[in-house]
Structure formats: C-alpha cells, structure tokens
Amino acid sequence: MIVFDLKCAHAHVFEAWFGSSTDYEDQRTRGLLSCPICGDLDIAKAVMAPNVAAKGNRAPATPAAAIPDPKALMAALAQAQAKMLEGSQWVGMSFADKARAMHAGEEAAAPIHGQTSLAEAKALIEDGVPVAPLPLPVIPPEQCN
Known part of the structure; x- marks a missing residue:
C-alpha cells in the first residue's frame, strides 16, 4: 500500500x-x-515530504516520551474546532454571500460556517468582512453518515 x-x-x-x-x-x-x-x-x-527512515545504528535525538502524539494533537484540534462550531449554522457554498449580507446589515448577524473559493475568501478579507479559515475541513451535514 x-x-x-x-x-x-x-x-x-x-x-x-x-x-x-x-x-x-x-x-x-x-x-x-x-x-x-x-x-x-x-x-x-499534492507536494508531500518524503518519509525517510533514520539509520538503524543511530539513537533517536529526542526521547520518545518528549515527542507529542500526532493523533492526540489532531483529536484535540478536532475537539476545539467542534467546540468553536457549536451554535454555528452550516451554509455551504453560500458562505460568502451570507457573510457579506451580515456584514452589510442586510441579514441578522449569526455564527455561520461553509465553503468558498480562496479568491472569494481573500476578497471578503479585503472588504473588511470578519472571516477566518477553520483548521480542519468540515464535512457538510448532508454527507455525514
């Protein structure tokens, strides 16, 4: 594999x-x-770093106990993101339009999350609309099991 x-x-x-x-x-x-x-x-x-094994005759530079567990770190990050999204509404690909409407006062302000293109996200930021990327991808509700 x-x-x-x-x-x-x-x-x-x-x-x-x-x-x-x-x-x-x-x-x-x-x-x-x-x-x-x-x-x-x-x-x-996508570009990825090569997985090069260390020489077998070398001791690890850092004790294993000092190396953080990547799975635990990702789980903590996922838990923090889930907490951030509590009470937030998924708006899918209409994220940019909804964020602009809320910023302009055309819709009531509310926490939302969704998807948009990189170009549209940059345009939102340039226009002063307060947005931020999520650290992990979000599965749309209709695609969840």
Missing part, C-alpha cells in the same frame, strides 16, 4: 491510500477520485 497527499482544484488537501502508483493513475484517469470536502473530480498529487 502507498499513501498520497491529493489536492483538488479548490486547494483542499486530503490523504488517500492505493495499492500502487499505477492504481492511483488508473483511478484518476477513470474519474474515480473525488475530493471528500467539495466533491471536485479535478484531483492531482
């Missing part, structure tokens, strides 16, 4: 496992790969 970091045309990066590089290419050319965040079918390999 081999793992690749993949990226959609909307810059969402995600991880996927394949039996081989050939399996990845076969699935990509047949259109079987899609972004789990937005469903985009325009998928390519």
Whole structure:
C-alpha cells in the first residue's frame, strides 16, 4: 500500500491510500477520485515530504516520551474546532454571500460556517468582512453518515 497527499482544484488537501502508483493513475484517469470536502473530480498529487527512515545504528535525538502524539494533537484540534462550531449554522457554498449580507446589515448577524473559493475568501478579507479559515475541513451535514 502507498499513501498520497491529493489536492483538488479548490486547494483542499486530503490523504488517500492505493495499492500502487499505477492504481492511483488508473483511478484518476477513470474519474474515480473525488475530493471528500467539495466533491471536485479535478484531483492531482499534492507536494508531500518524503518519509525517510533514520539509520538503524543511530539513537533517536529526542526521547520518545518528549515527542507529542500526532493523533492526540489532531483529536484535540478536532475537539476545539467542534467546540468553536457549536451554535454555528452550516451554509455551504453560500458562505460568502451570507457573510457579506451580515456584514452589510442586510441579514441578522449569526455564527455561520461553509465553503468558498480562496479568491472569494481573500476578497471578503479585503472588504473588511470578519472571516477566518477553520483548521480542519468540515464535512457538510448532508454527507455525514
């Protein structure tokens, strides 16, 4: 098995496992790969750091107890994000329009979260609309099991 970091045309990066590089290419050319965040079918390999093993005759530079557990860190980050989103409404791809309307006073201000393009997010920030990216992708409610 081999793992690749993949990226959609909307810059969402995600991880996927394949039996081989050939399996990845076969699935990509047949259109079987899609972004789990937005469903985009325009998928390519993302830049990823190589996994180079340390020499077998070297002691680790840092004691294992001092290295934070990545799974625990991700779980804590996911828990913090879930807490941030409590009471927030998912508005999907209408996020930019809703945020602008709230900023302009056309709609009542309320906590919302959703999706938008990188260009639109930059435009919102340039226009003074208070927005911030979430640290982890959010699965739309209609795609949850």
